[in-house]
Structure formats: structure tokens, C-alpha cells
Amino acid sequence: MAIGTTAPVEFLRLVVLGVVAGTYLAKALGNLKPLILIGRNTLPLFCLHVCFTALAIGVIELYALPDGWCYSILTLQLALILGSSLILDKFSNNPPSDQVPAPSVRS
Secondary structure (H helix, E strand, C coil): CCCCCCHHHHHHHHHHHHHHHHHHHHHHHCCCHHHHHHHHCHHHHHHHHHHHHHHHHHHHHHHCCCHHHHHHHHHHHHHHHHHHHHHHHHHCCCCCHHHCCCCCCCC
């Protein structure tokens, strides 16, 4: 058997695995509200993330913090992003995704 002749078979296996496991994975990931909120508020959270990152890098470089403190700052930054996504969702003018009105159909 020559090298590369099993590529279509392996690709087919991955497709079948994706189809079978994809439904279970979608159900498991569908209940993660913080990730949904981050996706809904992507642009403002990206801007906050850039600001938080610049601040974190400045603090780490200024004080030459050890690795333990760097990991703590990273964890704090992730918590701030998740908290900001909750705040943005609460005060945004967009209705929740389950209460979005259906589009009207014009003839």
C-alpha cells in the first residue's frame, strides 16, 4: 500500500465521528451561557480584553512579577472578561435570544 492512499478513508472516519459526536457535543456546549454571552458581545469584550492585556503586561513588566503572580493576573483577566460579558448582557438593548421576535413575511 502506497503512502497517502488511506487519507480518504481517514477523512471519512473523521466526518462520521464529527456527525455522530457533533450532536452530543452541541448539546453539551449549548448550555454554557458565559460563552454565549461572550459571542454575543464580541466587539466590546475584545476592546476590554486589549485594555486589560496592556494593563496586565505593564504591571508584570514594571514589577518583574514571578510566574505565580502572572498566572493570577491571567485568571483575574479572564474573570473580568466573563463578568463584563454578564454586565454587557444585562444592560444591552438587545432582547434575550429566546425572546427575539420572528421576522415578518411580506408578500
